[in-house]
Amino acid sequence: MVKQTFPRELRLLTPEDFQNVFAKPVRAASPQLTLLARINDCGHPRLGLAVPKKVLKRAVWRNRIKRLLRENFRLKQSELPNVDIVVIAKSGIGKLSNEELQKLIDSLWRKLTRRYNG
Template identity: 35%
Template sequence: MNTELSNIKNTFPKEEKLCSTKAIDKLFSSGQSFIAYPLRVVYTVENEPEVNHQLAAILTSVSKKKFKRAVKRNRVKRLIREAYRLNKHELSALLKEKGKRMDIAFLYLKNELPEYTEIEKAILKTVSVLISKLREGVPE
């Protein structure tokens, strides 16, 4: 087994959850967005990571209009967080290398419950788009 991959910790600590109202307002007012169907991704990039903060913080949102039952909304959010948790390492490494931090919001767009593979495909596309934008230098 590849030792580099086995050293990666696939965790999702509290610091990676975007909870700050100020940060969320800033994300939606001045963030950039793109669609990796069935997700709409809104993100902001900041130059200096704050001390004791993770390099990327995420927020997941599922509309009450699309899923009336909280059980279904929570299921979709769980799938999104799990797919992100397992595929974030490349993005985190690049953010660390560049000395930047990122806030990301995942908004679910579809009306039906997704399969995990569909969500993972969207997350992989999201990570690759964010990596390419970081490499070419996103305007802050």
């Protein structure tokens, strides 16, 4: 059985981790989300989130988006390539329902996986 937890090792924690992804990323984007990814040496995917206050003013709105993104990543991590991923929220994301956001992030994971697997 595949472990589906979200421990500290699966997160991008330092500014250097984020800068490494921003340096030469592979992109998967939609009007509401942008995924930036770069190969890592960890042997597993890692996730970093950027949900700016400029996009979603209230903390509860930002936390909802982050919670849904983390949960979706936790469930899909075994299908993803060994990359560091930074998810950047853009305007309009707050208008999506939970189901619409789940469908959107699933399609972006698939797009990103296709780009790395050829």
